[in-house]
Amino acid sequence: MSSPIADPDAATAASAERGATEIEALREMDLMVPVAGITPQQIPDTYWSKRDAGRLHRASDIMAAKGTTVIAPVEGTVLKVGRNTSGGIVVYTTDIERRFVFYHAHLDRVADGLTDGATLRQGEVIGYVGTTGNAQPNAPHLHFQVMRMPADGRYWEGMPVDVRPFLTKTGKAR
Numbered sequence: 001m002s003s004p005i006a007d008p009d010a011a012t013a014a015s016a017e018r019g020a021t022e023i024e025a026l027r028e029m030d031l032m033v034p035v036a037g038i039t040p041q042q043i044p045d046t047y048w049s050k051r052d053a054g055r056l057h058r059a060s061d062i063m064a065a066k067g068t069t070v071i072a073p074v075e076g077t078v079l080k081v082g083r084n085t086s087g088g089i090v091v092y093t094t095d096i097e098r099r100f101v102f103y104h105a106h107l108d109r110v111a112d113g114l115t116d117g118a119t120l121r122q123g124e125v126i127g128y129v130g131t132t133g134n135a136q137p138n139a140p141h142l143h144f145q146v147m148r149m150p151a152d153g154r155y156w157e158g159m160p161v162d163v164r165p166f167l168t169k170t171g172k173a174r
């Protein structure tokens with residue numbers, strides 16, 4: 001007779017396997033730092049920094065002069081060019097297989113002609129570093145967050161992942 005209670009060991013193994021596959025996928029992407037001229041080593045570890053109301057940052061802040069080129073970390077598609085209170089001018093993109101969501105915030109402006117659904121090559125210009133949203137006016141930076149694409153397609157609500165270890169290429173606009 002089978003037990004109606006799920007086997008916790010099996011659940012843990014499935015979850016671990018998912019995690020391993022995900023790490024493999026991120027590694028294989030050979031992600032580029034999404035700001036021109038910035039090396040992977042220059043990105044500070046701000047993923048677990050505390051923010052307002054006990055929230056965790058769960059993103060990387062890439063400091064750069066205002067107007068520095070922001071580029072696509074990997075080949076893929078633009079999900080949404082938009083604006084929100086905390087992020088200011090933002091762009092959401094995804095990889096070809098739509099496994100991950102890349103969120104770029106505090107942009108000064110978006111690249112000319114960039115629209116929802118546009119295809120992107122790695123290193124393609126998507127915008128410029130700024131201080132829109134809740135960024136400090138004297139500290140322009142790109143707030144860069146990577147999330148797992150949720151099964152329901154609500155890309156703005158994906159579970160974040162610390163991408164810093166997977167950024168292997170220095171940012172270079174094409």
Ligand SMILES: [Zn+2]
Pocket residue numbers: 057059060061142143144
């Ligand atoms: Zn940030």
